[in-house]
Amino acid sequence: MDDGGPSRLRPFPPAEPVPATGDEPPAGASGGVSPLRPYLLTGGRTRPTADPPLELEAQLVTTETGQLAVARLAYERCDILRPCRSPLAVAEVAAKAGPMDFDGSAQPRRRPARPPPRRGPGARRRSADAGPPRGPASEPHRDRPLLERVIRGLQAFE
Amino acid sequence: VDSKPSNSGHRSPPLPVKILIAGGFGVGKTTTVANISEIPVLTTEAAMTDLATSIDPIPYTPEKATTTVALDFGCITIDEEIKLYLFGTPGQDRFGFMWRDLTAGALGAMVVVDTRRMDDCYPAVDYFERAGLPFVVAVNMFDGQLRHGLDDVRWALAVPEQVPVIAYDARVRLSIRDALLTVLNRALAADN
Numbered sequence A: 001m002d003d004g005g006p007s008r009l010r011p012f013p014p015a016e017p018v019p020a021t022g023d024e025p026p027a028g029a030s031g032g033v034s035p036l037r038p039y040l041l042t043g044g045r046t047r048p049t050a051d052p053p054l055e056l057e058a059q060l061v062t063t064e065t066g067q068l069a070v071a072r073l074a075y076e077r078c079d080i081l082r083p084c085r086s087p088l089a090v091a092e093v094a095a096k097a098g099p100m101d102f103d104g105s106a107q108p109r110r111r112p113a114r115p116p117p118r119r120g121p122g123a124r125r126r127s128a129d130a131g132p133p134r135g136p137a138s139e140p141h142r143d144r145p146l147l148e149r150v151i152r153g154l155q156a157f158e
Numbered sequence B: 001v002d003s004k005p006s007n008s009g010h011r012s013p014p015l016p017v018k019i020l021i022a023g024g025f026g027v028g029k030t031t032t033v034a035n036i037s038e039i040p041v042l043t044t045e046a047a048m049t050d051l052a053t054s055i056d057p058i059p060y061t062p063e064k065a066t067t068t069v070a071l072d073f074g075c076i077t078i079d080e081e082i083k084l085y086l087f088g089t090p091g092q093d094r095f096g097f098m099w100r101d102l103t104a105g106a107l108g109a110m111v112v113v114d115t116r117r118m119d120d121c122y123p124a125v126d127y128f129e130r131a132g133l134p135f136v137v138a139v140n141m142f143d144g145q146l147r148h149g150l151d152d153v154r155w156a157l158a159v160p161e162q163v164p165v166i167a168y169d170a171r172v173r174l175s176i177r178d179a180l181l182t183v184l185n186r187a188l189a190a191d192n
Helices: A036-041 A064-072 A075-081 A090-097 A144-155 B029-036 B050-055 B093-103 B115-131 B150-157 B173-190
Strands: A059-062 B015-023 B042-047 B066-077 B082-089 B108-113 B135-140 B165-168
Touching: A059 A064, A064 A075, A090 B042, A090 B066, A144 B015, A144 B082, A144 B173, B015 B029, B015 B093, B015 B115, B015 B173, B029 B066, B029 B082, B029 B108, B029 B173, B082 B093, B093 B115, B108 B115, B108 B173, B115 B135, B115 B150, B135 B150, B135 B173, B150 B165, B165 B173
Parallel strands: B015 B082, B015 B108, B108 B135, B135 B165
Antiparallel strands: B042 B066, B066 B082
8 A cells, every 4th residue: 555544445456457467466566565475475376376266256164274273373364264264255355354456367466365375274165075166157157047046036035 | 184164064155156237437336236235345445536536537426426446245145055246346448357257157247327427338238248248237217217218228228139228226125136136037038
C-alpha cells in the first residue's frame, strides 16, 4: 500500500494489466513493496504449484495437522488456517486475510490459498478421502442434474 | 502427509458452483450480490479518486461515491453439498483480463443493465457470447421503474431471441432470486 493509510485496498488496479505469462512478477515492481515478504510467505515459490491452479471458488479445509499447528503460527498463516476449519472458498479466505492484489490472472498475489508445502501444516482443498479436488469444470457447466439441483435449491430460497 | 481434515469421515467439502454478475460501473452489481448473499458480501471497493472519476465517469449517478474495482463475492448454500457463489465482476474492458478465470466453470451469467447507460454492458455481452457462456440480460429497475421497454433493450443490445431480457430490482431479494433462476433455466435450455 502506497498511502500508508488504514485502508486495505488499493485505489485502483494498474490501468493496463500485464497479460498473465505464468511468471510471477517481482512483488516490488508495482508498489515499492519489498519482495522479501511475499517470498517468505510463499516459502520461496515464485509460481503456483497447483496444476491446474486453484479456482477462486475452490474449497479449502484445514487439516488436523494444520489445526494442531495453528497455535504455533502467526499472521497470515494463522489467518488462513483458523477460519478454514469449515470449508471456505479461496476468494473468501483471500478477502478476509488481507488485500486482494491481482497479478493479472485473478490469483491473489499473496497466495494465501496455495496448497501448503507437502510436509507442512496447512489447508487442503479436499479431505483425505474425498477423491479429486472439488473445483469447477474448466468449461461452462453442461451438467443437467447439477443445474436442476441448483434450480430446486434456489426455488426454496426465501 | 496424510493428515486428515478436521471433518474427516463425515463429508467432503461442498461442491462450489458459480454465477457471474457482470455489467458496467454503478449498475447495481454490488447491491445485487449483497442483497442475496448469506454471508456479508466481500467487496474490494475503493473511493473514486478524481483521477478515476475522469477515467470512469458516471455522469448519470453523480451521487455514487465509491465504485467496485475488483470483485464482489457472495454465497448461497443450495443444499448440504452445493454452494452457489456469486461473483460481481467489473464491466470495463480494462478488467477483461479477470474474466477468463471467472468464466471457467461458471453455470451462467447475468448482465446487469442500466438503461441510461446501455453501452456499458456491451463488453460483457460480447465476452459471454464468445465464451459460449449462457447469460441473461437483466435490467435493473432503479427506483422501481423501468424506463425503457424490454423489447427496446433487446434491440439496442442486439442479443438473439433465445437470450432472455428481463427486468428486476436489485434491492429486492426475491427479485434477484428469480433473475438467477432465469440464468439457470437459460443454461438448461442452452444444454439442449
